[in-house]
Amino acid sequence: MTTLLVIAKEPVPGRVKTRLTPPFTPVEAAALAEAALADTLAAALRTPADRHVLVLAGSPGDWLPAGFEIRPQCGGGLDERLAAAFAACAGPALLIGMDTPQVRPDLLAPALDFGRHDAWFGPADDGGFWALGLADPDPALLLGVPMSVAETGAAQLARLRDKGLRVGELPALRDVDTAADARAVAAQAPWSRFAGLHARLRAPAE
Numbered sequence: 001m002t003t004l005l006v007i008a009k010e011p012v013p014g015r016v017k018t019r020l021t022p023p024f025t026p027v028e029a030a031a032l033a034e035a036a037l038a039d040t041l042a043a044a045l046r047t048p049a050d051r052h053v054l055v056l057a058g059s060p061g062d063w064l065p066a067g068f069e070i071r072p073q074c075g076g077g078l079d080e081r082l083a084a085a086f087a088a089c090a091g092p093a094l095l096i097g098m099d100t101p102q103v104r105p106d107l108l109a110p111a112l113d114f115g116r117h118d119a120w121f122g123p124a125d126d127g128g129f130w131a132l133g134l135a136d137p138d139p140a141l142l143l144g145v146p147m148s149v150a151e152t153g154a155a156q157l158a159r160l161r162d163k164g165l166r167v168g169e170l171p172a173l174r175d176v177d178t179a180a181d182a183r184a185v186a187a188q189a190p191w192s193r194f195a196g197l198h199a200r201l202r203a204p205a206e
């Protein structure tokens with residue numbers, strides 16, 4: 001049984017995408033976060049998997065489509081929260097975040113095929129990673145990896161390879177963290193809800 005996990009925060013003003021303020025207000029930043037999450041969930045639902053699970057910090061809202069199981073995030077650091085999300089899976093799993101609204105089903109589907117790979121890794125342009133797939137969702141593969149630093153992606157990839165896993169690499173994507181990121185990602189995904197909202201907000205150039 002394959003599981004597609006989306007790990008996310010409830011898009012509450014002042015608690016999400018704080019690096020977008022300024023130029024956006026906290027309410028606008030939260031609206032952009034909600035749009036990014038909605039795009040991500042829609043892409044995930046269109047990707048064939050036996051289970052679609054939202055690992056959520058907070059409460060679901062109108063942005064949540066039908067078709068997702070909801071699991072609360074555990075406490076602790078990000079490595080512990082990611083490890084716990086994988087530990088709750090009984091078979092192969094792919095985990096993505098909510099910061100890449102440009103993601104598409106054709107990017108995700110290959111990472112649910114573990115015929116020739118033990119793991120999949122999707123690097124992010126900021127040095128982190130946007131996707132991690134594990135044929136055997138062992139939490140030890142994540143615990144202790146330094147998170148939210150420029151070396152996160154390299155450290156996580158090294159952990160996988162040090163364990164002797166055959167790692168398939170996905171295309172690099174850009175996370176939405178700053179206003180510059182938001183403009184770039186909106187341009188890459190003009191079809192997305194995120195891009196439409198970004199255009200309406202008309203963020204000033206930096």
